[in-house]
Amino acid sequence: MYRLLASVLIAAACAAQATAQQQAYGSVEGRVTNAQTGDAISGASLHLNPLIRRSQGKSPQTQAASSQADGSFRFDAVAPGTYFLSAEHTGFVATTLNGAPQAISVSAGQQVTNIAVQLNPQAVVSGKVLEENGDAAAGAQVEAFTTYTTRGKPQLRRTASTTAAKTGEYTLKNLAPGTYYLAAEPASRAAGASPEAQKKEPAASKEESPGVEPVRTFYPEALDLDGAAPLEITAGQNLADATIHLRRVAIYHIRGKIDVAIASNPSRGWTISLSRRNAMGPDADPRSERPNADHTFDIANVIAGSYTLTLTGIESGSSAQSGRMPFRNRLLARQDIDVAAEDVNGVVLSIIPPVSLTGRVALESSGIANLSQVRVNLSPAGAMPIGGFQSVAVNGDGVFAVEGLDPGEYMVHVAGVPAGMYVKSISFNRQDITTAGLDLLQGGSGEMTSRCEPEQVKWMGRSSRTGQINRPRAQLRAKRRATGVG
Numbered sequence: 099m100y101r102l103l104a105s106v107l108i109a110a111a112c113a114a115q116a117t118a119q120q121q122a123y124g125s126v127e128g129r130v131t132n133a134q135t136g137d138a139i140s141g142a143s144l145h146l147n148p149l150i151r152r153s154q155g156k157s158p159q160t161q162a163a164s165s166q167a168d169g170s171f172r173f174d175a176v177a178p179g180t181y182f183l184s185a186e187h188t189g190f191v192a193t194t195l196n197g198a199p200q201a202i203s204v205s206a207g208q209q210v211t212n213i214a215v216q217l218n219p220q221a222v223v224s225g226k227v228l229e230e231n232g233d234a235a236a237g238a239q240v241e242a243f244t245t246y247t248t249r250g251k252p253q254l255r256r257t258a259s260t261t262a263a264k265t266g267e268y269t270l271k272n273l274a275p276g277t278y279y280l281a282a283e284p285a286s287r288a289a290g291a292s293p294e295a296q297k298k299e300p301a302a303s304k305e306e307s308p309g310v311e312p313v314r315t316f317y318p319e320a321l322d323l324d325g326a327a328p329l330e331i332t333a334g335q336n337l338a339d340a341t342i343h344l345r346r347v348a349i350y351h352i353r354g355k356i357d358v359a360i361a362s363n364p365s366r367g368w369t370i371s372l373s374r375r376n377a378m379g380p381d382a383d384p385r386s387e388r389p390n391a392d393h394t395f396d397i398a399n400v401i402a403g404s405y406t407l408t409l410t411g412i413e414s415g416s417s418a419q420s421g422r423m424p425f426r427n428r429l430l431a432r433q434d435i436d437v438a439a440e441d442v443n444g445v446v447l448s449i450i451p452p453v454s455l456t457g458r459v460a461l462e463s464s465g466i467a468n469l470s471q472v473r474v475n476l477s478p479a480g481a482m483p484i485g486g487f488q489s490v491a492v493n494g495d496g497v498f499a500v501e502g503l504d505p506g507e508y509m510v511h512v513a514g515v516p517a518g519m520y521v522k523s524i525s526f527n528r529q530d531i532t533t534a535g536l537d538l539l540q541g542g543s544g545e546m547t548s549r550c551e552p553e554q555v556k557w558m559g560r561s562s563r564t565g566q567i568n569r570p571r572a573q574l575r576a577k578r579r580a581t582g583v584g
Contacts (some may be wrong), residue, residue, distance in 0.1 A: 099374050103335065115399050118317065121173045122177070122178065122206045122207060122209055122525070122553065123174070123176060123177060123206075123207070124176045124177075124178065124204040124205065124209060124210065125172065125174050125175075125176055125182075125208075125209050125210065126146060126172070126173040126176055126183075126202060126204060126210045126213060127172040127173070127175060127209075127210070127211050127212075127536045128170070128171060128211070128212060128213025128214060128215055129165075129169045129171070129212075129213075129214060129215070129387065129508045130142045130144070130165040130169045130185060130187075130216075130217060131169055131214070131215070131217075132172060132190075132215035132216070132217065133217060133218045133219075134218065134219060134221065134333050134334060137166075138167070138168050138170075139156075139165060139167075139169050139187055139190070139217060140165055140166060140167045140169065141164060141165060141187065142164065142165040142169075142185050142186065142187040142190075142217065143162070143164060143185065143186050143187065144162065144163045144164065144165065144171050144183065144215070144377030145160055145161070145162050145163075145183070145184045145185075145187045146160065146161045146162075146163075146173050146176065146181045146183055146202070146415060147160045147181055147182050147183075148160065148180075148181055149179070149180040149181055149182050149201060153295070158176075158177040158179045159177075161173050161176065161222040164490075165185075165323055167438040169275075169276050171215075171564070176204050177204075178204055178206045178208075179203075179204060180201060180202070180203050180204075181201070181202045181203075181204065181217065181414040182200060182201050182202070183200045183202055183213065183341070183373065183411070184252055185215045185217060186217075187217060187221060188404070189219060189221055189269075190217035190218060190219055191217065191219075191221075191272055191273070191274040191333075192219065192272070193215065193219045193504065194506055194520045196253060198486060199437075200213075200215070203305070203372060207373070210348050210507060210584075211584065212263070216487065217276060218275060218333040218334070219333050219334030220271060220272045220274075220494070221274070221276070221331045221333065221334060221335040221336070221337070222269060222270065222271050222273065222335070222336045222337070223270045223273060223280070223329065223331065223334075223338075223339035223340050224267070224268065224269040224270070224337070224338050224340065224516070225267070225268060225273075225338065225339050225341045225342065225452075226262070226266040226267050226268070226339075226341045226342070226509065227240060227262045227266045227268060227282045227341075227344060228266055228341060228342070228343050228344065228531050229312060229343075229344055229346075230312070230343060230344065230345065230346050233266075234262075234264065234265050234266030234267075235262060235264065235265060235266050235284060235285070235312070235314070235344050236262060236264045236265070237261060237262060237264075238262040238266070238268075238282045238283060238284055238285055238342075238344070239259060239262075239264060239282065239283030239285070240255055240259065240260050240261070240268045240270065240281070240282050240342070241258070241280070241281050241282075241283075242256070242257050242258040242259070242270050242273065242278050242279070242280055242281075243255060243256055243278060243279045243280075243281070244257050244276050244277065244278055245277060245279075252319065254279065254323075257273070257274075257278075258270045258271070258272065258273060259479045262282070268450065269582060273331055273482075273531065274333075275331055275332055275333045277328050277329070277330055277331070278315035278328065278331055278537070279316060279317065279326050279328055279329070280316065280329065280340060280342060280505075281314060281315065281316045281317070281326075281342075282314070282315055282317075282324075282342040283314045283527060284312040284313065284314070284344060285544075290363045295303045298380050300574060301396055308582065309348050309350070309419055310345060310346050310347065310348055310429040311349050311351055311399065312344040312346050312350070313344070313346070313347055313349065313399065313401055314346055315339060315343065315344045315345045316342075316344055316397060317329070317342050318340075318341065318343060318428070319342070319343040319345055320345075321345055321347065322374065322403075324370045328576070330501070337348065342570045347397065347402075348401070348402070348439070349398070349399045349401055349544070350400050350401070350402070350437055350440065350441045350443040351396055351397065351398050351400065351442070352372065352395075352396075352397040352400055352405075352407065352435060352437065352442045352444065352445060353394070353395065353396045353397075353441065353442070353443045353444070353445065354395060354442075354443070354444060354445025354446055354447060355392075355393050355394045355395070355445075355446060355447070356389055356393040356394075356395070356409060356431065356446075356447045356449075357446050357447065357448045358393055358448065359580065365542065367412045367427075368388065368409060368411040368430070369386050369387070369390055369409070369410050369411065370386065370387055370388070370395050370405070370407065370408070370409055370447075371385060371386040371390070371408045371409075371410065372385040372397055372405050372406075372407055372435075373385065373405065373406055373408070374403060374404065374405055374406075375403075375404040375405055375406050375434060376404075381531045385397065385400075389409075399415065400437055400473070401437070402437050402438055402439065402449070403436075403437055404434070404435075404436050404437075405434070405435045405437065406432065406433070406435070407431075407432070407434075407435050407438075407445065407542060408429060408431065408432045409429075409430040409431035409432070409447050409449075410427060410428065410429055410430060410484055410506070411428070411430050412427050412428075419519065422529070426486055427449065427484055428485050428486070428504040428505070428506070429484050429485060429504060429505045429506050429539065430447075430449050430450065431447040431448055431449055431450055432450065432505070432539055432540065433445065433447060448542040450502060450505045450540070451507075452501075452502040452504060453500075453502075453503040453504070453505060453538050453541055453542060454501050454502070454503070454543055455499070455500040455503065455526075455543060455544060456498070456499050456500075456501065456545050456546070457474065457495075457497070457498050457499070457500070457545060457546035457547060458495075458496050458497050458545075458546075458547055458548070459472050459474070459492050459496040459498070459512060459515075459547075459548045459550065460496055460548070460549050460550070461496070461516070461519060461550050461551070461554075462545065462550065462551040463473055464550060468494045468581065469493070469495070469496045469516070470491070470492065470493060470494045470507075471514045471516075472491075472492040472513070472514045472515055472516075473490065473491055473492065473495070473512075473513045473514050474489070474492060474498055474500070474510065474511075474512055474513075474548070475482075475487070475488070475489050475491050475511045475512075475513055476488045476489075476500065476503065476508040476509070476510055476511075476529055476536065477508060477509070478506055478507070478508060479507045479508055479535050480506065480507030480535075481511045484504070484506050485503070485504030485505070485506035486504055488500060488503055494521065500546075504542070505538050505539060505541045506538055506539060507536065507537055507538070507539060508535060508536040508538065509526050509533055509536070510531060510535065510536055510546070510548075512548045512550070515550050516550075518552055518553050519550045519551065519553065520550060520552075521548060521549075521550055521554060522549045522550055522551045522552065523548070523549050524546065524547070524549075525546070525547050525548075525549075526544055526546045526547075527544040527545060
């Protein structure tokens with residue numbers, strides 16, 4: 099009898115739990131259309147992906163759906179949480195390649211409706227890659243780049259690539275609307291070519307001097323972005339005859355070694371990269387390779403210009419103070435190199451030691467004495483965000499210290515400032531870095547100062563002519579009434 103009663107109660111509890119769980123689920127529905135014509139798109143593949151996965155417990159799962167004949171779609175049994183919606187269809191640019199993903203929040207039992215997903219028809223760029231004599235550059239690697247901005251600086255991002263056929267013809271597909279730069283790499287220099295082919299010394303001929311080879315060229319026939327012609331691509335455009343003429347110029351070597359004697363810890367996974375100085379990011383001119391077993395290196399096929407040579411790798415060593423992983427990719431060495439009319443030999447890359455900083459958080463016009471809840475956070479930034487995140491505590495007097503910081507570029511954020519205060523400025527060695535960030539690419543040391551002031555001062559504003567703090571309007575009106583002015 100008791101067993102039967104227990105079974106009934108358990109069954110009832112399970113049913114109640116299932117009902118409650120079902121009521122907690124929500125749903126998401128919407129419609130997929132052509133962004134240019136507004137027509138419904140049938141058969142589009144959609145995925146509802148959890149934006150944040152829980153570290154503990156059961157996480158929401160990715161769901162898949164397809165749009166119907168009228169473009170409609172629906173996701174059922176969606177657990178509460180935040181998701182991003184992606185969509186793709188043949189002949190259209192995937193939403194993941196066309197701007198930021200669409201975020202959707204679902205509450206318990208909520209029915210999210212009228213989600214509009216617009217897909218742009220893909221653009222296509224085609225043409226040929228030709229040698230200077232007009233012959234087809236078979237096997238050349240063709241890449242398309244778009245521009246974006248980070249910390250106020252324009253950068254390039256590789257969005258598509260393909261390999262030219264034996265006839266030199268190429269086709270770049272699935273391009274979203276925007277501005278593009280094209281570049282072609284000769285087959286022997288392209289990624290995937292054997293090291294022997296990439297470093298093969300050019301053969302002398304009667305028509306040209308030794309050391310002259312076809313090199314990476316931007317459309318239509320530029321050696322760098324300064325002379326490159328941008329392509330303005332519209333949705334669904336079919337741009338043909340974008341011909342790239344490979345340039346032939348003198349090429350040189352950069353040879354040297356890594357000074358490992360001063361390295362504090364043995365490193366692994368070393369990579370040497372060569373990039374044009376002040377270029378628009380590493381994608382603009384990617385050159386990287388592994389050093390030899392004896393820590394020497396030989397970078398071939400370098401044209402004249404100004405470059406930066408960097409060494410990155412995973413350095414072993416604990417970092418209990420910052421709570422970071424014991425193995426992290428960091429900048430190990432950096433040196434500027436100028437290549438003129440001959441090989442550059444004897445370069446020595448010296449390991450940059452970790453950086454130590456001291457600092458202080460200062461409060462202006464405040465009676466608050468204890469700042470022990472404040473933290474200073476440094477996040478890797480720049481075109482190549484390398485190094486580790488650091489978060490350091492501030493003592494009651496506002497003093498802090500950063501130890502073992504990897505060389506690199508960082509954005510600095512002061513968190514946990516007392517209520518009613520805001521961060522007015524952040525400086526390093528008396529230079530303002532509030533928005534520019536911290537540049538430690540060369541290593542070094544120094545002192546950081548963060549100044550905070552009350553919020554009401556922030557909102558008063560300052561006169562553009564005198565620089566004096568403007569009084570709130572209520573105070574100005576009271577003064578006028580008292581003096582009889584206005």
